[in-house]
Amino acid sequence: MDEMSRDIMNPFPWYKRMRSENPVYYDPEYRLVNVFRYTDVKETLGNFNKFSSQFGKAFNPAGGPISESIINLDPPKHTKLRNIVSRAFTPRTIEKMAPQIREIAESLLNAKKGHEVDIIKEFTSPLPITVIATMLGIPLKDMDMFKKWSDTIVGGSETSFTNFPKTIEDMKGYFQKLMIEKEKNPDESLVYSVLNAEVDGEKLTMMESLGFFILLLVAGNETTTNLLSNALLTFSENPGTYEAMRDDSKLIPQALEEVLRYRSPVQSIYRVARDDTDLSGVPIRKGSIMVPWIGSANRDESIFEDADKFIIGRKENRHIAFGEGIHYCLGAPLARLEAKIAMEYMTENFGSYEILRNRKMIPQESTIVYGFKELWVKLN
Ligand code: HEM
Numbered sequence: 001m002d003e004m005s006r007d008i009m010n011p012f013p014w015y016k017r018m019r020s021e022n023p024v025y026y027d028p029e030y031r032l033v034n035v036f037r038y039t040d041v042k043e044t045l046g047n048f049n050k051f052s053s054q055f056g057k058a059f060n061p062a063g064g065p066i067s068e069s070i071i072n073l074d075p076p077k078h079t080k081l082r083n084i085v086s087r088a089f090t091p092r093t094i095e096k097m098a099p100q101i102r103e104i105a106e107s108l109l110n111a112k113k114g115h116e117v118d119i120i121k122e123f124t125s126p127l128p129i130t131v132i133a134t135m136l137g138i139p140l141k142d143m144d145m146f147k148k149w150s151d152t153i154v155g156g157s158e159t160s161f162t163n164f165p166k167t168i169e170d171m172k173g174y175f176q177k178l179m180i181e182k183e184k185n186p187d188e189s190l191v192y193s194v195l196n197a198e199v200d201g202e203k204l205t206m207m208e209s210l211g212f213f214i215l216l217l218v219a220g221n222e223t224t225t226n227l228l229s230n231a232l233l234t235f236s237e238n239p240g241t242y243e244a245m246r247d248d249s250k251l252i253p254q255a256l257e258e259v260l261r262y263r264s265p266v267q268s269i270y271r272v273a274r275d276d277t278d279l280s281g282v283p284i285r286k287g288s289i290m291v292p293w294i295g296s297a298n299r300d301e302s303i304f305e306d307a308d309k310f311i312i313g314r315k316e317n318r319h320i321a322f323g324e325g326i327h328y329c330l331g332a333p334l335a336r337l338e339a340k341i342a343m344e345y346m347t348e349n350f351g352s353y354e355i356l357r358n359r360k361m362i363p364q365e366s367t368i369v370y371g372f373k374e375l376w377v378k379l380n
Contacts, residue, residue: 009363011267011370012308015296024282033273033284034291038320040280041297044271044290046325048074051271051290053327069211071219071327078326084204085212085330087197088190094334097135101338104130105345112379113349116356119377120229128224128338132216137182137189142174150217168214175210190216220331226265226364226371227256227339233375234259236355238310246347255312256339260298261319262310267295267370269323294320295370352380 006014018025018036025034035044044051052074055067066072070081108123117123126147133146152167175191182192194209204212235241235255245251271290278284298319301307322329329335346353355361359376 006367008365011295012299015293015299016301016308019296019300024279024284026288031289032291033279033288034293035279036293036296037280038297038300038303041292041294042320042324043279044292045269045294045320045323045327048078048326050274050277052274053078053271055270055272066211066214066218068208069215070330071215075326080199080202081204081208081212082326082330083199084197084202085194087199088193089330091333093135093190093193094337097131097334098337098341100134101127101131101341102345104134105342109345109349109379114379116359116376116378119232119375120225120372121374123342124225124228124232125221127228127342128221128335129217131334131338132220135190136213136216137178137187137191145174150221153214153217171214172210175213176206179206179209216331219329220334222364222369222371223265223331224335224338226369227259227335228342229372229375230263230265230370231256231259231339231343232353232377233355233372234263234310236353238312241310241312242347242352244312245343246351249344249347251312252340252343252347253336254314254317256336256343257317257319258310258312258314260321261304261314261317262298263370264295264298264319264321265370266321266323266368268293268368294323350379354378354380 015036018034023035023037024040025036026032027034035041053072054074055072070078070085073081104127105123108126112122129147129150130143133143138146149167149171152163178191179195182189182195186192186196191209191213194204194212197203235245241255245255268291271292273284273286273288273290275286276284277286284290298304298321299307303318304314322332322335354377356376356378360374361376362372362374364371364373
């Protein structure tokens with residue numbers, strides 16, 4: 001970082017200053033090249049010939065399955081694996097989930113009217129975890145165990161760090177059994193369809209499939225949780241927004257797109273420079289770790305008018321909250337659907353809500369994901 005430290009809940013003034021004074025900034029302390037402007041962030045994320053997603057195991061505590069997964073691969077291997085998993089993760093598969101997502105939302109928030117709840121614990125966290133577990137075909141009896149694994153994997157706390165290797169081993173064992181089971185008894189689950197999806201006669205290996213399943217937890221759960229809790233905070237700061245969506249549910253998708261821009265659930269991503277190169281004229285050494293700040297790109301005043309304002313009806317919202325190029329978020333349609341159904345359910349069932357600022361508002365301690373660990377809300 002530089003002398004003006006990054007405020008975890010409000011990094012936006014820092015980004016603004018960096019866009020103007022130091023848009024491609026080498027941080028000698030952490031040896032990172034920080035990238036702040038929209039066009040440069042897009043270039044860093046999208047130009048895989050210059051910037052690789054492959055870090056090797058040293059950078060990845062999960063090692064094994066995760067480093068074999070698409071998010072950490074470059075073409076040609078990325079292209080091959082992504083083509084195969086895309087066959088299983090189709091918009092149709094996702095659209096089919098709508099009624100179940102609604103049921104899950106209902107089961108979590110039913111009878112909560114008038115209550116004060118930690119909305120993360122009660123709703124925004126269990127929702128995506130239960131959705132993905134259902135899609136994978138995890139039996140109901142294993143759901144609690146699955147939730148615990150998911151918490152450990154994305155947890156970031158000391159206990160979760162200690163439990164991490166064991167959890168990966170446990171998940172490996174579990175998924176291996178589940179995969180054998182699904183081969184014997186084919187069904188419509190994601191586990192079965194990923195195992196059997198093929199492109200040009202090629203399928204994923206067991207390890208690659210496992211990497212993909214674990215990646216879905218890592219990439220899909222906390223991000224969606226954060227989108228929803230960031231949405232609740234943002235709507236509460238902009239009076240009239242919730243009421244407008246309550247009166248006209250067609251406004252919900254565009255309001256969520258603006259939250260994705262305004263408070264991006266993923267603020268930064270990593271890449272590594274393949275060779276000596278440059279970015280907007282700044283020389284970059286081969287092997288440099290690049291940090292494209294999505295959270296800053298989405299506030300770039302040269303792209304977005306009144307970038308620091310939340311505008312529900314923003315025209316041409318070209319945010320890059322789901323990334324750019326070949327690694328563009330595979331789960332974007334699912335995240336959008338979950339968030340839409342969640343907000344529909346809320347606006348249909350609660351006339352209003354208030355954020356309880358006298359209770360704890362605990363932010364995520366991360367430069368990568370942005371949101372809350374705990375957020376208390378009264379549902380009216
Ligand atoms: C609001 C919620 C979400 C946000 C903001 C988000 C954001 C992102 C971003 C920025 C990337 C690009 C990473 C890169 O360039 O290195 C990405 C990739 C990915 N996301 Fe999401 N994501 C969300 C939800 C989900 C969900 C629900 C799933 C699946 C269940 C998912 C699965 C993936 C996968 C598999 C990739 C890797 C794609 C590839 O490398 O080809 N994401 N996501």
